[in-house]
Amino acid sequence: MGRLSDRRIVITGAASGMGRAIALAFHAEGAKLALLDRNADGVALTAAQADADAFGCDVANRAEVADVIARAAQSLGGIDGVVNAAGILDIKPADELTPESWDRMIAVNLTGPFNIVHAALPHLRAAEWATIVNISSVSGVMPMAGTSGYSASKAGVLMWTRCLGMDLGPHIRANAILPGVIETEMTRYLSENPEHRAAAEERVALKRLGDTQDIVRAALFFSTEDSAFTTGAALPVDGGFSWR
Numbered sequence: 001m002g003r004l005s006d007r008r009i010v011i012t013g014a015a016s017g018m019g020r021a022i023a024l025a026f027h028a029e030g031a032k033l034a035l036l037d038r039n040a041d042g043v044a045l046t047a048a049q050a051d052a053d054a055f056g057c058d059v060a061n062r063a064e065v066a067d068v069i070a071r072a073a074q075s076l077g078g079i080d081g082v083v084n085a086a087g088i089l090d091i092k093p094a095d096e097l098t099p100e101s102w103d104r105m106i107a108v109n110l111t112g113p114f115n116i117v118h119a120a121l122p123h124l125r126a127a128e129w130a131t132i133v134n135i136s137s138v139s140g141v142m143p144m145a146g147t148s149g150y151s152a153s154k155a156g157v158l159m160w161t162r163c164l165g166m167d168l169g170p171h172i173r174a175n176a177i178l179p180g181v182i183e184t185e186m187t188r189y190l191s192e193n194p195e196h197r198a199a200a201e202e203r204v205a206l207k208r209l210g211d212t213q214d215i216v217r218a219a220l221f222f223s224t225e226d227s228a229f230t231t232g233a234a235l236p237v238d239g240g241f242s243w244r
């Protein structure tokens, strides 16, 4: 019997990186999944491996999200949990970040999770108990050069999650994961540059980059009764980076 047996869960960003790893792991734990990503081909590939429904969907498009969540709920027979992993990163000094890029990062990274939760809320309320897991970032709690727009979006997700914890309890728990540098497509520019990689590894207490499995374990914790008395929390999974 899996730790997520019969749990009906929506995962965004499931074509790649953390969202994809979480989808495969949750499937192995017995969850029934609806997977969303802007990359329709990529999410279909993950869905085929996770025996899941796949939806090509831009989380920033509220009407599209409402339609997809309604279809996902119908197909799953309800929704017990959400994992918001879709996200984008544009690294630029603050004075070079364009208004268009700012708008897009806020729309995808902050308003996207809002759109998903807003559409899923009636279904989460109808479930026996429900969980929301938002992937924020260490960037949401510490300033780093060139990440003003991204960090603002992730700080927003973090505070929004805390407020959700307050407003949606006791029936629905909402928690945030704060990844450090995790090896995915998003950080390929860094992990494949030996100098940058060494610097990133040296900067953290555990002297390595994170793996998607590090994030999977945190998402599993927050999506099961293992975290039954935890809501509005923010868990750094960063090798010891954000507290330094």
Ligand SMILES: NC(=O)c1ccc[n+]([C@@H]2O[C@H](COP(=O)([O-])OP(=O)(O)OC[C@H]3O[C@@H](n4cnc5c(N)ncnc54)[C@H](O)[C@@H]3O)[C@@H](O)[C@H]2O)c1
Pocket: 012, 013, 014, 015, 016, 017, 018, 019, 036, 037, 038, 039, 042, 057, 058, 059, 060, 084, 085, 086, 087, 088, 089, 108, 112, 135, 136, 137, 138, 178, 179, 180, 181, 182, 183, 184, 185, 186, 187
């Ligand atoms: N990799 C890291 O070091 C790191 C660190 C901290 C936080 N994060 C966050 O973790 C989450 C997962 O990132 P990842 O590292 O797996 O990156 P990734 O690029 O491998 O995966 C992100 C996925 O989100 C999808 N996506 C992007 N915009 C979308 C949209 N508008 N609608 C639907 N899907 C969209 C992409 O198509 C992709 O499949 C993101 O929110 C990211 O900001 C990543």
